[in-house]
Amino acid sequence: MSGKTLYDKLWDAHLVQQRDDGSALLYIDLQLLHEVTSPQAFEGLRLAGRKPWRVSSNLATPDHNVPTTVLERKSGVDGIADPVSKIQVTTLDDNCNEFGITEFNMTDIRQGIVHVVGPEQGATLPGMTVVCGDSHTSTHGAFGALAHGIGTSEVEHVLATQCLVAKKMRNMLVRVDGQLNPYVTAKDVVLAIIGKIGTAGGTGFAIEFGGSAIQSLSMEGRMTVCNMAIEAGARVGLIAVDQTTIDYVKDRPYAPKGEQWDMAVAAWQDLVSDADAEFDEVVVLKAEDIKPQVTWGTSPEMVIAIDQPIPKAEDQTDPVKRESYARAWKYMGLEGKETLGDIVLDRVFIGSCTNSRIEDLRAAAEVVKGRKVASTLKQAIVVPGSGLVKAQAEQEGLDKIFTEAGLEWREPGCSMCLAMNADKLGQGEHCASTSNRNFEGRQGFGGRTHLVSPAMAAAAAIAGRFVDVNDLVKQ
Amino acid sequence: MRPFTVHTGIAAPLDLANVDTDMIIPKQFLKSIKRTGFGKNLFDELRYEDEGQPDQECTGRPLRQDFVLNQPRYQRTSVLLARQNFGCGSSREHAPWALDDFGIRVIIAPSFADIFYNNCFKNGLLPIVLHEEEVDQLFREVNSTEGYQLTVDLEAQTVTTPSGTSFSFLVDTFRKHCLLKGLDDIGLTLEEADRIRAYEEKRQQTAPWLFAPRSL
Known part of the structure; x- marks a missing residue:
């Protein structure tokens, strides 16, 4: 029997129930919420009289609608000139208050784009399942986490049940071997990959990015690559855990501490594809060939x-x-x-x-x-x-x-x-x-x-x- | 959720590959906190000459005459024929909400983007994958026949043309079951509450840091 891919391992570790019809219940460790795709989900909970299954697994911040000029931001939500945007941001504040969900609101220095905030806080950890009502949730795969975007109905489903009804994807390996040229960055790498496989090339796949050029990237660079997996059609992008990952996570506010940190780091060593793992598809690029x-x-x-x-x-x-x-x-x-x-x-x-x-x-x-x-x-x-x-x-x-x-x-x-x-x-x-x-x-x-x-x-x-x-x- | 069993309706050809969710419903309309009312802004930039605003009355807006759904013969469209990778881009469920609100019940294409495909089933819409040649044939037939209707039978997993030709399609058993019965996903999952709790207990032993209370 061949070994497991990183995706196989993450899938297996979160499987609550495999059904005969091919669908499965997958446990979700972290849900990130923002103002655009969550209001209808909270409304659904309210209408059905349901409560979040595990409040502490959710983290919210407004990002899509918020103004970015200093003047408008000075007065928080009240500073949003567009009344419709204001309602949406206020609704997120209200929902988080009502359901007891941690939110970094507009006046909090920790506020930002969900996919920047999660990793920055150590809320995103290796080995987790992470979802958000945003297709760029694939970003968090840079940490060896199974992360993908979901629709609003699923946001509600995860809030209510801590699970997602899912179907296993196929495995694709995109390997970038060699050393990148000067001023060729993670963004150029992922754009070159999309240029090669197309916007639907990764549909139905979880893409693991590997090879020496990927391994040489910082966590920021790895997040850029995984972020755009969805632009290649793949909901999931993944990168194996290594020392770069662990060094980034250490001492972040939400990262485990003390004994639990040691235990976690030991467990995270396994978050790589086995040497004999088989991928359904393999794509190889040479780093030297990639230009801006x-x-x-x-x-x-x-x-x-x-x-x-x-x-x-x-x-x-x-x-x-x-x-x-x-x-x-x-x-x-x-x-x-x-x-x-x-x-x-x-x-x-x-x-x-x-x-x-x-x-x-x-x-x-x-x-x-x-x-x-x-x-x-x-x-x-x-x-x-x-x-x-x-x-x-x-x-x-x-x-x-x-x-x-x-x-x-x-x-x-x-x-x-x-x-x-x-x-x-x-x-x-x-x-x-x-x-x-x-x-x-x-x-x-x-x-x-x-x-x-x-x-x-x-x-x-x-x-x-x-x-x-x-x-x-x-x- | 509204069940889907058999549907017969006017088909319209949207002859464009990689139709993304920004095209289906542009971002300014995502500011709504409701699930309904998106139909008038479906394909807003393809459909109208001007830039649409949220809460705007759309009846007097200038229409793009070349857009398929603006043509009189496609006014009552409920089956949308599309090209490859339909629904790519963002995860916004506003896209199926807009299609649904407009009156679309079925979308037929050679391929769909994953998240969009999944979101359709949550809203009583049926996305159908047919072979490229079959989709080509439907495009040809709908273009040449005014009032062209297709019949979609979910139980039998068939699309039938006015001349009686049938194409079969695949659909996941679980999704089919939920759609046929109009079942509430959450209610179904909550029937497994014991199993979910058992998983949590076991996981807490091996990965306790995932369950540490947030102290910030």
Whole structure:
């Protein structure tokens, strides 16, 4: 019999009941909640007269709707100008109070994007099952945790039963071997993976990311990779536990302490795929081949290296692909353009659950330090992932570097990644964005998103167009 | 939940691959704290010329004439024909809520994104995977026949065309059972409460740190 994959182990450890029909009850250790996908779940509990099964397994923070300007944030919920957004944030506060759930509200320094806050607090631990009504919950897989997004009905189900009705996924290994080139980051790696397997390539799979290039990444980098597993269609992204994982978790507020810490660390050693484990599919990339990536179209798979020409619809043989390329060309306003460098940028956004952690901000700051944002740019904003990331960045003087270069330094939240608050693109505007989705209208009605790493976004802010960050730093 | 047994209705062809949940229901409408009322904003950016706002009356808004659901012959659509990877992107259940509120009961595509697929079953919607060639055939037939209707029988797991051709589809036994009966998932799981408690007790022995009380 062959060994188990990391996913197999996590699945087995949380199996409450395997049913004959192939479905299973899976135990959930941690549920993260935010204001957008939870109100109807709490309402459902109330209507059925149910209580949360284990209150302490839930952690909440508002992130999608919160404003990011200092002025609006000063007065907490009352500072939210949009009345509809305000109701949603207030509803989260009220629900958490009513059901006794720990919440980092808008005035708490620990508030931030759920996928930044969970790991930062040590609420996310190796070996856990983690769910949230947000598809980017795959982020937490970086800790060797089984983590994925769920819908609101399932949020309610987990609140009420501590379980999820699930079906086992298939195993995929994506291995990135070798050493990454200078200024090629976790974001470029995951965009290159999506470019290779496509946005549906991981559908039905739990993807484990492995290989020496993945192992060499920090926890921040690993979170970036797992975060975008869903953009490859996989609900689950995973990375094996090693010393990097354990060092990151140690001494975090919610991490186990003393004797329980030792016991946990001993158990976590097993959170790797067995050497003889078999994967249903294996994809291999060479780290040396990966260059800084930029998306040109309206799907994360429409991605190329900075030095490649923009692919044309008429060169596509598959009719469905040809049709989507033509549509993307039109939406993105690419007529007459040959390369990414031909696109004039309007805005730059550095932030989101993909790239708003301290390492991301350091990478961006290093590039803009001593330089000035291009005068052609309408706006460049930096939105830290949490109040604590913001505080850390300010302690390191990163905020000064950004503001001196002409970027705006904001309060934490999801911000322009999905434009539910006031931070958004105007119609037809091009944005270099460190977020995760370049769908039509994602960052604003008619807005045109190009996904990049923080270093590439910073370089784009300085140049006013896409350039290879390696060339910019040499100047 | 509303049960799903047999459904016959007008089919409409949405000839676009990778339709994401941002397209199905744009983010400004996610600010609602209700489950209903999303139908008028289904496919908002594909459907209307202007940018839609929450709580806005939609009857006077300029329509995009080229969008399939705006055409008179598809006004009463309840079966949506779609292309590969339908429902990709965010986990927002507002997407099936919007489809449901609009009157869609069935979505037929060569493939679906996982989270969206799962969310449909929680709301009495039936997502059906058919082979690429079968979907192609349905697209051709619906395009050439006004008033084209499909009949979907969940028990028999078939999609039947007006000419009597039937395609069979696969569906998980448990999901089928719940959908046929309109069962409440949570109620079913709570019948296993003893089993869940037994799991917790055992797990607490081997991984006590997972159950440590939060002291912050």
